[in-house]
Amino acid sequence: MNYRRISVLMLLAMLCLATIPYSAAAAKASKKPMLPVTVTIGPTMPGVGEDTLQPGEVVAFTVKATTLADASEMHLEAKLSGGVELVSGTLEWAGPAGKGEEKQISFTVRVPLKGQGSIKATATILREGKRTVKSTAQYVLGKGERVKKKPEYQQKKDSKGRDIVEY
Amino acid sequence: MQRPIHRLGILVIILFAALILTNCSGSGDSAPPPPPPPPITPTGVPYPPASVIATAISDTQINIGWSSVSDATSYNVYRSEQTGTAYTYTVVSGTTATIVSDTTVTSGTTYYYVVSGTNSLGEGPLSAEVGSTPALPSGTLTITGTIKYEDKEYDQSVGHTGNTSLKAVRFAEVELVNASSLTTLWSTRTNSNGVYSISTSTNTGTTVYVRVLSSAAPAGVNTVSVMNLSPALYAVKTADFSLKGETTVNLTIATTNTADGAFNILDVLTSGYKFVETYAAMSTPVLNAYWPRTIGLTYYCDGPVPDSAYCIRGEGIYINKTFDTDEFDDDVLWHEFGHFIASKYSKDDSPGGVHYLDDNTQDLRLSWSEGWGNFFPTAVKFWLNTTAPELLSADPVTPLSQYVDTETGGILLTVNIGAPEPDTCISDNCKYATNEISNANVLWNAMNTPVLGMDKIWEVFDNYLPTLGLSYPVSIENFWDGWLASYPTDSMALHTVFNGRLIDYSADVYETDNTPVTAQSFTVGWGQQHRIYGNGDIDYVRFTVPTTTTYTIRTSNLLNGADTYLTLFDNTGLNVIYMNDNATSQPPLPPNNTTALSSRIVWSLEPGDYYVSVKSSPDKPASAGRYGSYTLTISP
Numbered sequence: 001m002n003y004r005r006i007s008v009l010m011l012l013a014m015l016c017l018a019t020i021p022y023s024a025a026a027a028k029a030s031k032k033p034m035l036p037v038t039v040t041i042g043p044t045m046p047g048v049g050e051d052t053l054q055p056g057e058v059v060a061f062t063v064k065a066t067t068l069a070d071a072s073e074m075h076l077e078a079k080l081s082g083g084v085e086l087v088s089g090t091l092e093w094a095g096p097a098g099k100g101e102e103k104q105i106s107f108t109v110r111v112p113l114k115g116q117g118s119i120k121a122t123a124t125i126l127r128e129g130k131r132t133v134k135s136t137a138q139y140v141l142g143k144g145e146r147v148k149k150k151p152e153y154q155q156k157k158d159s160k161g162r163d164i165v166e167y
Numbered sequence: 168m169q170r171p172i173h174r175l176g177i178l179v180i181i182l183f184a185a186l187i188l189t190n191c192s193g194s195g196d197s198a199p200p201p202p203p204p205p206p207i208t209p210t211g212v213p214y215p216p217a218s219v220i221a222t223a224i225s226d227t228q229i230n231i232g233w234s235s236v237s238d239a240t241s242y243n244v245y246r247s248e249q250t251g252t253a254y255t256y257t258v259v260s261g262t263t264a265t266i267v268s269d270t271t272v273t274s275g276t277t278y279y280y281v282v283s284g285t286n287s288l289g290e291g292p293l294s295a296e297v298g299s300t301p302a303l304p305s306g307t308l309t310i311t312g313t314i315k316y317e318d319k320e321y322d323q324s325v326g327h328t329g330n331t332s333l334k335a336v337r338f339a340e341v342e343l344v345n346a347s348s349l350t351t352l353w354s355t356r357t358n359s360n361g362v363y364s365i366s367t368s369t370n371t372g373t374t375v376y377v378r379v380l381s382s383a384a385p386a387g388v389n390t391v392s393v394m395n396l397s398p399a400l401y402a403v404k405t406a407d408f409s410l411k412g413e414t415t416v417n418l419t420i421a422t423t424n425t426a427d428g429a430f431n432i433l434d435v436l437t438s439g440y441k442f443v444e445t446y447a448a449m450s451t452p453v454l455n456a457y458w459p460r461t462i463g464l465t466y467y468c469d470g471p472v473p474d475s476a477y478c479i480r481g482e483g484i485y486i487n488k489t490f491d492t493d494e495f496d497d498d499v500l501w502h503e504f505g506h507f508i509a510s511k512y513s514k515d516d517s518p519g520g521v522h523y524l525d526d527n528t529q530d531l532r533l534s535w536s537e538g539w540g541n542f543f544p545t546a547v548k549f550w551l552n553t554t555a556p557e558l559l560s561a562d563p564v565t566p567l568s569q570y571v572d573t574e575t576g577g578i579l580l581t582v583n584i585g586a587p588e589p590d591t592c593i594s595d596n597c598k599y600a601t602n603e604i605s606n607a608n609v610l611w612n613a614m615n616t617p618v619l620g621m622d623k624i625w626e627v628f629d630n631y632l633p634t635l636g637l638s639y640p641v642s643i644e645n646f647w648d649g650w651l652a653s654y655p656t657d658s659m660a661l662h663t664v665f666n667g668r669l670i671d672y673s674a675d676v677y678e679t680d681n682t683p684v685t686a687q688s689f690t691v692g693w694g695q696q697h698r699i700y701g702n703g704d705i706d707y708v709r710f711t712v713p714t715t716t717t718y719t720i721r722t723s724n725l726l727n728g729a730d731t732y733l734t735l736f737d738n739t740g741l742n743v744i745y746m747n748d749n750a751t752s753q754p755p756l757p758p759n760n761t762t763a764l765s766s767r768i769v770w771s772l773e774p775g776d777y778y779v780s781v782k783s784s785p786d787k788p789a790s791a792g793r794y795g796s797y798t799l800t801i802s803p
Contacts, residue, residue, distance in 0.1 A: 027478045030519045031520065032503065034580070153426075161398055
């Protein structure tokens, strides 16, 4: 009897699932096209973020790159600017990379004592000796000058009661 | 007794008189009165009403009148704020009157009206257009001006070139604001040239300013708005000034103004609306764009319900602004607008997500959806180039088919949709139905083939694809089927366009081989390339085994979304020995991985004849297609 009830319930559940309209599926995001190589940059230690980094602090970073297609050569590079100093590690790597393979470089830098600096990571892949594809990512670190700026805009309502930011 | 006799005599006299009258009337007999004449059956839809007149009788009312049409049973009256087009607002529908009033008018704005007659056969053509402008109330002050924003030029080499141009802020909401009380005194919209005219009866000398909002109504009724994530519309104001008789107040939004990007987004989406308006029967729905989005890429979210991941404000286009800024990347904006249009006019079954330009093992549904998105900017630019080239943002040397996505200080991605090799694509990376550039290139070439063209693309996109049921997710396969169903004589031209991307939807050289009786002989050790095309296509081959050996029968090199199902039969071609759907248990990632979806049977066979059949897998994933090609090999 119990089995029969369970079977009936399962059948009803299946029917319910089968009758859910296609449009009832979760919303989807249709994203813009991407190149077949991706690169990311961030602190190696989890939990370290732009907000927690202090001027002069030494921080480990990792640049990761993945290629969607076989690349006869991948070139991974990080460029420091704006007072960011290299403490240890290497800022470059080159070599072949297989489809879906992740390559990375790690290094430590010192956060600028004054102002903001950045690390720009670039991954370039060469395919069949002909074509190069480049992808970049950037990480800003350091404290910007704390100049109290007058707000650029005022928050108001328009004639229909909608919120507006007025420049 | 006298009275009854008297009454009888009167009755006889009356009946006699009635008889005489009846005969004198010429009817000849006493039959019932004739039936009413049958209703006049119209021979066609009514002619357009003539003598249409529109008269502004006050600052808030326009009366529209016309001469009645003999075979019309009712009339429809439509309105536009542009002459000669976009009669999307219905003043009245199905009225039997020949004069109606429009009280939803704003003084100082010119309205254009057309009238049509209807009868049982349908609605007749529109009448000639008449226009009328409700007068401004007496004693009003007028402010006119032009509102422009500064657009950034881009090319395919360096991204933004540093050159800029001023462009009209079109169809946008404009308000006259009391600078002291901040109340809105009057509101209107700019026209297609960015020109506005505001009237007010406010006292001379009042300090006011004009502001333009990042909300436009390019389709006449529905709005497209650009907001921040709060969400709040962007507004840019003029300096304060004092009201006086007639004043000219222009406004230019420079690139140094943070809100400038919002007005480029608005302008690009407005062009998208105008492009679609030339093909679509209905008015494009409301659209919100959210900028800046600092997490994730630029994307279109199709869900009306907000979620924490992507659709944080519900449906809309979310535009990225990090080091990869997209607010001046017209092609990226039109790509996402193309997704919006597909969701409103057609059917989009793509699972969405991240996708790469030269992945040729993509989900067929994703390839179509993104292919449409990649094609859409080129279609809008192609149209703009013939109608309003001053609205284009790319330098004149950059091809119309060039898709450019800039980033700060350079180019993130660029591809020529019309000729993707060799700059972006090599070998067969951008070929087959399973690649998004390939799908886009097919559409671009179809649009530019004289016998094909954008009208037919839109017809299939708008009228055929939405009719597909759940078993037929939208892909380039169904686009092909829909085109041939709608325009059978286009077959040759369409084949040429599709074959340019190695997409071949046609019977292969071994057809007809759909039964064991018509099976083609197969030489063991060789390979045969077949195509699965058409409903129920099954490819049979017959081969001979000379000595007892273990044979491997397999499909490989699956292209254009094929997913095979392999069956081995005995010498009758009827009794199944073994069957196989997928050669490995590997999940189909990427979706149309040619190994994961291929089939393989390894079996020890005794001497004799055998049959093998290959068909489209009945359990294929939604990412795969019904058609496609494969190579069949049988080897010891």
